[in-house]
Amino acid sequence: MEETKTDRKSMSRRNFLKSTGAAVAVAAASGMVGAKTAEAATKIPKKWDKEADIIMVGSGYSGLAGTLEARRLGLSVLVLEKMKTLGGNSIIADGGANAVDPVRQKRQGIVDSTDLYFKHTMEGGDNINDPEKVRYMVEHALDDCVNYLENLGVKWPDKVVRGYGSLYERTHYIGTYTDKKGRKWQKGAANIYAMLDEMERIGQPILLDHEVTQIIREKPLSGRVLGVEVKAGKKKLYFRAKKGVVLASGGFGANLEWVIQHDRRLEYTGTTNHPGATGECIKFAEDVGAETLHMDYIQAIPLKDVIPPFKGMFFLIESEEVRKASPSMPYRIFANKDGKRFVDEGARRDVIKATCLAQPLFEPKNLIEANTIEELEDKLGIPKGNLVETVNKYNAACDAKSDPEFGKDKSVLIPLRMPPFIARTRALQRHHTMGGLLVKGTTGEVIDRWGKIIPGLYSAGEATGGTHGSNRLGHNGTVDSIVFGQTCARVIAKSKV
Ligand SMILES: Cc1cc2nc3c(=O)[nH]c(=O)nc-3n(C[C@H](O)[C@H](O)[C@H](O)COP(=O)(O)OP(=O)(O)OC[C@H]3O[C@@H](n4cnc5c(N)ncnc54)[C@H](O)[C@@H]3O)c2cc1C
Numbered sequence: 001m002e003e004t005k006t007d008r009k010s011m012s013r014r015n016f017l018k019s020t021g022a023a024v025a026v027a028a029a030s031g032m033v034g035a036k037t038a039e040a041a042t043k044i045p046k047k048w049d050k051e052a053d054i055i056m057v058g059s060g061y062s063g064l065a066g067t068l069e070a071r072r073l074g075l076s077v078l079v080l081e082k083m084k085t086l087g088g089n090s091i092i093a094d095g096g097a098n099a100v101d102p103v104r105q106k107r108q109g110i111v112d113s114t115d116l117y118f119k120h121t122m123e124g125g126d127n128i129n130d131p132e133k134v135r136y137m138v139e140h141a142l143d144d145c146v147n148y149l150e151n152l153g154v155k156w157p158d159k160v161v162r163g164y165g166s167l168y169e170r171t172h173y174i175g176t177y178t179d180k181k182g183r184k185w186q187k188g189a190a191n192i193y194a195m196l197d198e199m200e201r202i203g204q205p206i207l208l209d210h211e212v213t214q215i216i217r218e219k220p221l222s223g224r225v226l227g228v229e230v231k232a233g234k235k236k237l238y239f240r241a242k243k244g245v246v247l248a249s250g251g252f253g254a255n256l257e258w259v260i261q262h263d264r265r266l267e268y269t270g271t272t273n274h275p276g277a278t279g280e281c282i283k284f285a286e287d288v289g290a291e292t293l294h295m296d297y298i299q300a301i302p303l304k305d306v307i308p309p310f311k312g313m314f315f316l317i318e319s320e321e322v323r324k325a326s327p328s329m330p331y332r333i334f335a336n337k338d339g340k341r342f343v344d345e346g347a348r349r350d351v352i353k354a355t356c357l358a359q360p361l362f363e364p365k366n367l368i369e370a371n372t373i374e375e376l377e378d379k380l381g382i383p384k385g386n387l388v389e390t391v392n393k394y395n396a397a398c399d400a401k402s403d404p405e406f407g408k409d410k411s412v413l414i415p416l417r418m419p420p421f422i423a424r425t426r427a428l429q430r431h432h433t434m435g436g437l438l439v440k441g442t443t444g445e446v447i448d449r450w451g452k453i454i455p456g457l458y459s460a461g462e463a464t465g466g467t468h469g470s471n472r473l474g475h476n477g478t479v480d481s482i483v484f485g486q487t488c489a490r491v492i493a494k495s496k497v
Pocket of ligand 1: 057058059060061062063080081082083086087088089090091092093094095096097188210211212213248249250251272273274276277278279280281303431432460461462463474475476477478479481
């Protein structure tokens with residue numbers, strides 16, 4: 001009998017709840033939450049220094065999208081950012097975004113649907129993602145993220161590409177934006193500056209150097225979340241949230257200590273993240289009873305050139321045809337220190353992570369350019385003939401539109417024939433933390449260890465778990481943060497408080 005959509009939905013929901021149950025048990029066993037911290041969080045101040053309907057913690061995609069939506073709905077917002085600069089991981093990100101896009105994809109002859117996007121996202125996360133969140137995200141990616149940014153002035157390229165680890169040609173990559181002062185931005189900065197101009201237009205400030213150091217709840221593990229304790233320079237301040245505290249505070253990719261508690265293999269890796277991606281708000285939420293999930297799933301990708309003391313894992317090799325096709329990684333080849341390919345470069349990011357970890361390490365080289373593959377071999381100091389053989393085999397696969405060795409999709413099989421050839425040394429860098437706070441479906445309401453909603457506490461973006469399951473599809477991060485930043489604001493606006 002054919003499985004219906006509802007069957008599939010409830011099946012996946014059951015899987016998700018099963019995996020959530022496992023995560024609850026692990027967190028409880030870890031004894032990470034002590035009664036002392038919960039009591040400390042109930043020290044309600046005699047006087048609040050500031051108040052607003054919403055305390056928004058973080059100035060990345062989820063914080064700004066949530067703030068703009070809340071203001072549109074008539075709510076007041078205090079935006080707190082602990083760093084001296086704003087934008088978190090979002091402003092340094094590549095800023096690509098997946099969405100089913102009838103205009104661009106139709107022009108390119110790409111067949112797509114939200115069902116297919118849902119399937120890719122769920123399967124890419126081993127079906128332990130929250131299907132409700134995923135369904136909502138894929139259905140709102142175009143309007144609430146890609147078109148949303150476009151309406152704020154971001155210009156997306158006319159073509160979609162297959163972004164690194166996105167598993168399909170639906171990535172909008174790379175956006176550009178010219179701000180009100182005439183400065184030109186691209187990638188994540190384009191998205192953030194477009195939102196910042198809007199923040200300025202509506203007169204919404206961001207309080208920099210305002211670090212949340214505690215969440216304040218009525219009772220140790222029950223009652224409403226009332227506000228937050230804040231460190232502003234040398235001052236300790238208390239800010240009250242009349243309707244809700246939103247943790248739009250990002251992940252913990254820059255927190256090596258936490259990362260290796262969850263994935264020891266990443267001990268000798270650098271990170272793509274900004275230094276503030278340390279995840280302490282997840283801990284503060286746990287202190288008042290919040291549950292987390294999927295904390296062990298940490299994405300590491302070879303995004304940037306390696307610099308010592310880190311070692312290289314492979315060379316990223318490109319030709320002129322490849323550069324013309326796309327700036328995205330799957331269009332290139334990965335060759336190890338023996339000059340051999342070892343993976344489908346367009347595969348899932350966790351597959352690439354596992355295969356990279358199995359490669360012999362080597363001292364990184366500066367970017368190397370050559371007019372022939374032989375010259376590239378010489379300059380890289382790798383065994384003669386291996387890379388030539390690898391490239392010849394790969395070019396034949398491109399001509400045949402089939403890669404028998406690794407099964408790379410034909411959409412990203414671009415030959416390496418036109419010089420100059422460039423090799424960059426790459427290795428894994430801690431990139432994205434799929435785990436985080438457990439929230440109720442699409443609402444952003446944070447759930448406690450007993451499965452109940454914590455009144456007044458919300459979260460969106462990388463601070464939450466559930467959207468990506470075990471493995472985030474490349475370019476679902478922008479969408480997750482911008483879409484659910486907005487839903488949090490909508491839920492708070494409707495709440496009776
Ligand atoms: C280099 C790089 C490239 C990427 N490229 C892409 C891409 O092309 N496509 C894609 O989909 N995803 C990409 N990602 C992932 C994606 O950009 C992130 O998942 C997304 O930006 C997260 O947004 P966020 O709002 O949740 O968190 P962030 O943007 O990290 O914002 C969180 C903010 O909260 C602040 N904060 C934290 N704790 C506190 C506290 N205690 N008090 C006050 N403030 C606090 C932080 O300082 C930070 O500014 C990339 C990530 C990186 C690092």
